[in-house]
Structure formats: structure tokens, C-alpha cells
Amino acid sequence: MIATQAVSKSYGSTQALQALTLTVEPGEVLGLLGPNGAGKTTTIHLLAGFLKPDSGSVVIDGVDVVKNPDEARSRLGYIPENVALYPFLSAMENLQHFSSLAGLKVPRDEMARKLVHCGLAPEAIHRRVSTFSKGMRQKVGIAIATSKNARALILDEPASGLDPHASHELSMLVRKVADEGAAVLMATHDLFRAKESCDRVVIVQGGKLVQEIDPASLSANDLEAIYLKQMESGS
Amino acid sequence: MIALFFNLVRFEIQRLGRSPMRLAAMVVFLLCGFYAISSGLHHVNDWQETLKELSQRDDSRRTEAIGWFDDQVSGPDDRDWIDVTTIRYADRYASAHAVMEPEPLAALAIGLSDIRSTWAVVSATMGAEPFRTSDPSTLGNAEKLLSGNFDLAFVLAYLMPLLLLVLMFDVSSMERDLGILRTVRTQTASPKAWWLLRVSLPILVVLILVGTLLVVGGIWTGALEESFELWKTFSLASLGYVLLWGLLYAAVLSAGTGSSTAALWMVGLWISFCVLVPAAVRQVVSSLQPNLYASELTTVLRAERYEILLGEVETYAPGFYAARPQISPPAEAPDRANQSSMDRMIREAAFFDEVALVSAKTAKREAVREGAVSLFGWINPAYVFQNSLCVLAGTESVNFRAHRNDILAAVQKRLESLITLQWKMEPIEKPAFETLFAHENWRRHGKTPQQTPLIQGASLGVVAIFMTALLSRNKRARERKTGVV
Numbered sequence: 001m002i003a004t005q006a007v008s009k010s011y012g013s014t015q016a017l018q019a020l021t022l023t024v025e026p027g028e029v030l031g032l033l034g035p036n037g038a039g040k041t042t043t044i045h046l047l048a049g050f051l052k053p054d055s056g057s058v059v060i061d062g063v064d065v066v067k068n069p070d071e072a073r074s075r076l077g078y079i080p081e082n083v084a085l086y087p088f089l090s091a092m093e094n095l096q097h098f099s100s101l102a103g104l105k106v107p108r109d110e111m112a113r114k115l116v117h118c119g120l121a122p123e124a125i126h127r128r129v130s131t132f133s134k135g136m137r138q139k140v141g142i143a144i145a146t147s148k149n150a151r152a153l154i155l156d157e158p159a160s161g162l163d164p165h166a167s168h169e170l171s172m173l174v175r176k177v178a179d180e181g182a183a184v185l186m187a188t189h190d191l192f193r194a195k196e197s198c199d200r201v202v203i204v205q206g207g208k209l210v211q212e213i214d215p216a217s218l219s220a221n222d223l224e225a226i227y228l229k230q231m232e233s234g235s
Numbered sequence: 236m237i238a239l240f241f242n243l244v245r246f247e248i249q250r251l252g253r254s255p256m257r258l259a260a261m262v263v264f265l266l267c268g269f270y271a272i273s274s275g276l277h278h279v280n281d282w283q284e285t286l287k288e289l290s291q292r293d294d295s296r297r298t299e300a301i302g303w304f305d306d307q308v309s310g311p312d313d314r315d316w317i318d319v320t321t322i323r324y325a326d327r328y329a330s331a332h333a334v335m336e337p338e339p340l341a342a343l344a345i346g347l348s349d350i351r352s353t354w355a356v357v358s359a360t361m362g363a364e365p366f367r368t369s370d371p372s373t374l375g376n377a378e379k380l381l382s383g384n385f386d387l388a389f390v391l392a393y394l395m396p397l398l399l400l401v402l403m404f405d406v407s408s409m410e411r412d413l414g415i416l417r418t419v420r421t422q423t424a425s426p427k428a429w430w431l432l433r434v435s436l437p438i439l440v441v442l443i444l445v446g447t448l449l450v451v452g453g454i455w456t457g458a459l460e461e462s463f464e465l466w467k468t469f470s471l472a473s474l475g476y477v478l479l480w481g482l483l484y485a486a487v488l489s490a491g492t493g494s495s496t497a498a499l500w501m502v503g504l505w506i507s508f509c510v511l512v513p514a515a516v517r518q519v520v521s522s523l524q525p526n527l528y529a530s531e532l533t534t535v536l537r538a539e540r541y542e543i544l545l546g547e548v549e550t551y552a553p554g555f556y557a558a559r560p561q562i563s564p565p566a567e568a569p570d571r572a573n574q575s576s577m578d579r580m581i582r583e584a585a586f587f588d589e590v591a592l593v594s595a596k597t598a599k600r601e602a603v604r605e606g607a608v609s610l611f612g613w614i615n616p617a618y619v620f621q622n623s624l625c626v627l628a629g630t631e632s633v634n635f636r637a638h639r640n641d642i643l644a645a646v647q648k649r650l651e652s653l654i655t656l657q658w659k660m661e662p663i664e665k666p667a668f669e670t671l672f673a674h675e676n677w678r679r680h681g682k683t684p685q686q687t688p689l690i691q692g693a694s695l696g697v698v699a700i701f702m703t704a705l706l707s708r709n710k711r712a713r714e715r716k717t718g719v720v
Contacts, residue, residue: 011716048420048421050417052715070424073420074424080418085415088249088250088254089249102423103238144418144422145421
């Protein structure tokens with residue numbers, strides 16, 4: 001489970017989050033929608049333990065991130081907007097390195113299966129990632145984040161810059177991870193992708209949660225209309 | 236932690252294996268080290284050859300003179316004016332040189348040994364000359380201008396920090412440049428342990444390379460066998476110096492900048508500690524305490540010598556006899572030859588007193604100069620380290636001062652023997668002749684440096700640790716404030 005309880009965070013005089021409360025249950029994918037500067041990345045950085053909240057609590061799988069950051073991190077998978085990897089290592093070596101950092105001993109054939117499972121072509125597994133496209137790097141990033149069987153997965157605008165096919169593959173993959181029991185929080189601008197992969201969508205603006213939506217009950221166009229209406233009323 | 240260590244070792248091996256620049260830097264460093272050791276060995280071999288040649292010359296001359304005693308002749312057939320039973324010729328034919336024997340470690344830290352005299356003639360009547368103008372083969376013993384040494388001490392003091400820089404500048408800053416740091420932080424059980432181990436591994440690599448050079452140097456020079464304790468201290472100081480630079484660079488990395496900024500800071504540190512500070516300190520101290528070279532000393536002493544030789548002997552006789560209560564002026568007037576010889580000894584003794592005085596002043600001046608340099612030791616780690624290695628290797632000015640004392644002691648011993656013999660006014664017999672060149676074995680001068688350099692280095696290390704903690708704290712505060720990780 002991923003949960004924030006009345007979390008506030010400010011940078012100097014700028015209030016990034018105001019008493020934000022979110023909960024993502026295991027097996028659920030929550031879409032975090034909002035314009036630039038709405039507080040999505042701050043929320044993710046708080047959950048990942050990069051930042052400390054001014055007030056409120058942040059919990060990953062029942063562990064308080066502020067009080068016990070190492071334990072919380074061990075239960076968390078994180079995929080940044082631009083997955084960066086060591087360019088002089090192959091996909092396999094990157095996965096092996098990051099898995100080892102997490103204290104995992106994964107056999108090589110299992111790691112190869114994991115990479116293929118995440119959508120990487122088998123012939124690319126032993127190639128250096130310096131030659132990889134963004135989509136291929138995202139797939140390796142997902143393999144890394146999910147390799148430690150994290151109970152919570154956080155994605156920061158993962159589809160940004162991906163072509164529609166790669167973006168669709170990513171949505172399917174996220175869905176698969178959630179179906180395996182992880183709580184997934186995905187910050188995104190992509191309304192269609194949110195509709196495709198999320199069980200719930202929340203819209204944040206000015207650091208506050210302004211609306212919660214069940215995307216299954218709406219078409220993508222309806223979702224866009226609601227989102228635009230919120231943006232207009234907010235501005 | 237152990238699993239993380241081995242994982243990072245594997246990662247570093249992969250990184251090094253795919254980075255020709257780093258591999259080339261390591262190979263060049265090792266080659267420089269091996270060249271420096273062989274260059275130092277060449278220098279020490281030349282030094283030992285010179286001492287061997289001098290020893291053979293002395294032996295040959297003494298053997299010749301002892302043969303005259305055995306054959307009951309006064310000197311060589313073709314030079315009948317030579318009488319080895321007189322003070323003047325006994326002193327000349329009881330040939331001896333006060334030599335400074337090289338420590339095996341001198342090959343690793345040449346220090347001043349290629350610009351200072353390493354031997355001097357022991358004579359009561361000819362002065363303790365560093366070289367003979369009539370003997371071109373000995374001219375190399377004159378003091379020379381400082382030309383700079385490419386020895387192992389130089390490689391360790393000045394080139395090792397550059398190698399460490401090449402291996403360390405992008406540790407953790409590369410992750411920041413590439414945007415990997417966030418993934419690392421969420422994947423790693425302890426980001427602090429990850430950072431510490433990442434920073435430690437290049438230091439470990441350099442420690443291994445430096446250790447290899449020290450072991451090879453110890454074996455090649457024989458220091459491991461002949462002077463293990465000095466070699467051990469030499470090695471510990473070198474490894475400690477690697478750690479000190481590791482701490483300084485770690486402080487730079489803890490600021491959390493990108494790799495190019497970190498590299499610039501590290502280069503700045505290297506230039507400051509290896510170029511600017513040593514040069515500035517040298518300049519300041521040289522202007523306050525000008526160095527005395529042997530040429531100046533020789534000129535001063537030549538002037539004193541002529542003054543004493545041409546002056547009235549009565550000026551020096553009272554002091555001469557007062558310093559030697561066991562002898563007194565003869566009650567009966569000696570013959571002219573004996574009187575003349577005794578007067579000569581009085582003048583030589585007076586001259587020796589001048590030499591001893593000038594030597595003491597020079598030693599004091601050197602010590603003051605070193606004290607002035609030492610005051611800046613807190614910010615002059617490369618010089619302090621190199622200087623300490625040279626003290627251990629017996630090639631620093633403190634060791635040459637001890638050598639000068641050996642020369643003076645040998646000359647004084649001979650002078651007193653000849654004075655006693657002359658006072659008896661008897662011809663010199665073979666046993667008395669043999670006592671003239673009998674001396675204790677010449678010492679090697681390597682010694683453990685004083686504690687000050689260690690305290691200064693350790694203090695700089697503590698400052699680096701403090702800066703690491705402070706900069707890390709600032710970095711975390713900045714991240715919390717700006718949200719930029």
C-alpha cells in the first residue's frame with residue numbers, strides 16, 4: 001500500500017503540497033494527473049524518500065518513509081521520467097548491478113527472462129545501453145524497479161517521449177505488475193494512457209487534490225473534458 | 236555491506252575495463268614508478284661506486300706507507316724529501332675519507348643526495364675538502380644546483396594525487412550527471428554505505444598500486460632486507476598520504492556537484508597543494524632565510540684560513556693550550572723544526588675551531604629555515620610528505636648535518652692525535668700511524684622523522700573529514716529545500 005496523510009511541503013515561500021491525502025491499495029493503479037507545478041513530482045519525491053514532508057506522514061507498505069527510510073526503500077520500486085542507466089554496461093549488467101545493490105541474488109537466466117518479460121527484445125539484452133532508445137531504457141528501468149518484487153511501484157511520467165506502441169506496451173506492463181499485487185502510483189500527463197491503465201485517477205492542482213475519478217466509467221474524451229474544466233476553474 | 240562491497244568491486248572492474256583513459260593512467264603511473272625506482276637505483280649505484288673507489292684509493296695509499304715503515308725507509312725512492320714519520324706526511328699518507336653511506340631507501344627518495352657532498356677528506360693539515368680541484372674524478376662531489384629528482388618520492392607525492400583524481404573525479408558525480416542517482420538511492424539498501432564504498436574503491440586501487448611500487452622498490456633496493464623498519468615507516472607514510480588525498484577528494488565529492496565541477500575542484504586542490512603552496516613557501520622562506528651553499532662556505536673558510544696562517548701564532552697559542560690541559564708548552568726550547576710543526580698544529584687547531592663554528596652556524600641556519608618551512612606544513616602536505624620520505628632515506632638536510640658532524644668528529648680525532656704526537660716531539664712509528672686512519676664504520680643517516688609532519692597530515696585529514704560531513708549536510712539541506720536530487 002502507498003499512502004500519504006495530510007502531507008504538506010513547501011520550497012521557501014512556494015507551497016508545493018497542501019495537506020494531500022492519497023491511498024493506493026495493493027493491486028491498484030492510481031493515476032496522478034495535474035499540470036506542471038501541480039505537485040506530482042514533489043509527491044513522488046516524498047514517497048521515494050528524496051524529500052521530507054513539512055507535516056503529515058508518508059507510508060510505503062506500512063512503513064513510515066521518514067522514520068524508517070531504509071526499510072521503506074526496500075519495499076519500493078521507482079521509475080523516473082527518463083530512465084538513466086550506466087551506458088558502459090549492457091542491459092543485463094545494469095539489471096544485475098541494480099539488483100545486487102538491492103541485496104538480491106538473481107540467476108542470470110532469470111534476469112534475462114525478466115528483461116524479456118518487460119518487453120526488451122532478447123537480442124538487445126547483452127547490448128550496451130548507450131545504443132538504446134528511450135523506450136528500451138524505460139523497459140530496462142521497469143525490469144530494475146520490479147526485480148526486487150517491491151510492494152509499491154512509483155512511476156514519474158513514464159510514457160513521456162515514448163511512441164504510441166511503446167507507450168501502450170508500458171501500460172500493459174504496469175497493469176501486469178499491479179495484477180501481481182503491487183500498489184502502483186503513476187504520475188502522468190497522458191490522459192489516454194491513464195484511462196488505459198489506471199483503476200483510479202486523481203487530479204491535483206496547486207498542491208491539493210481537487211477531484212477523484214473512476215476512469216472505467218468514462219470515455220477518454222470525457223476524462224479530458226473533466227481535466228480541462230478543473231484546470232480552467234483552477235486558473 | 237560485504238555483498239555490496241563485492242558488487243561494487245565487480246562494477247569497478249567493469250568500469251575500468253571499459254575505460255581506456257583510466258587503464259592508461261594506471262599503467263603510466265606504474266611505469267613512472269618503475270622508472271623512478273630504477274633511476275634512483277642508478278644514482279645510488281654511482282654513489283656506492285664512488286665510495287668504493289675512494290676506499291680502494293685510501294687502502295692503496297696506506298698500504299704503500301705501511302710498506303715504508305716495514306722496509307724502514309722514510310718514503311718513496313724517487314722523492315727523498317718525503318718523510319712519513321713526520322706529522323705533515325703522516326697526515327697525508329694516512330689517507331681517509333669521511334663518507335656518507337647511502338641507505339637502501341635513498342634510491343626511492345634521492346632528496347639532496349645528488350646536490351650535496353657525500354664524502355670529505357679527513358685531514359688535520361689539508362682541511363676537510365669536499366673535492367680536490369687537482370682530481371677531476373672527485374669534482375662530482377661538489378654541491379650542485381637543485382635540478383629536481385624523478386624518484387619514487389616525487390611520483391608518490393605529486394603524481395599519485397593525479398592518478399587518484401582520474402579514478403575519483405566522477406565517483407557519484409557521474410551518477411548525478413547521468414541522472415542515475417535517484418535509481419541508485421531507491422535501489423540501494425543504504426545510500427550512505429553505497430557512497431562510502433564507491434569513494435573507497437578507487438582509493439583501494441591506488442593503495443594497491445602504491446603498495447606494489449613500495450614492495451618492488453623494497454626488493455630492488457634491498458631495503459626490505461637491510462632496513463625493514465625504515466621501509467615499513469616509509470610504506471606506512473606513503474599509504475597514509477594516499478588516504479589523505481582520498482579524504483580531500485571525498486570532501487569534494489560530498490558537495491554533490493557534477494563530474495566536471497568535481498574534477499575542477501580536485502585539479503584546484505592538486506595545483507594548490509602540489510604546485511602553488513610548495514613554491515610560495517619556498518619563495519617566502521628563501522627570502523627570509525637565504526640558503527648557504529658550499530661555495531659560499533668554502534670562500535668564507537678560505538679567508539679565515541689565510542688569516543690564521545699568516546697571523547701571529549701567539550694569538551692562538553693561549554687558547555690552544557687552555558683547551559688541552561694535558562699538554563703544555565715545552566719547558567725546554569725545541570729545535571726549529573719541531574717548533575715550526577707545533578706552530579702549524581696550533582694554527583690548524585685554530586682553523587678547525589673556525590670550521591666547527593661556521594658549521595654550527597650553518598646548521599643553526601638550516602634548522603631555522605626548516606622550522607620556517609614547517610610552520611606552513613599544515614597546508615603543504617606534498618612537501619611535508621616528500622621531506623619525511625627523504626629523512627627516512629637519509630637524504631634530507633637533517634641527515635647531511637649529521638654527516639657533517641661525522642666529518643668534523645673524524646677530523647678532530649685526527650687533529651688531536653697529531654697534536655699529541657707532535658707534543659711528544661718523537662718520530663711517528665707504525666702503530667701511531669695506524670691509529671690515524673682507524674675510525675668507526677661510517678653511519679647511514681636514515682631516521683624516523685619527528686612527529687610534527689604526522690600531526691600536520693592527520694590534522695589536514697580531520698579537516699577533510701569535517702568538510703565531508705559539512706558539505707554532505709549542506710547538500711542534503713539543499714535537496715530538501717529545492718526538491719532537486
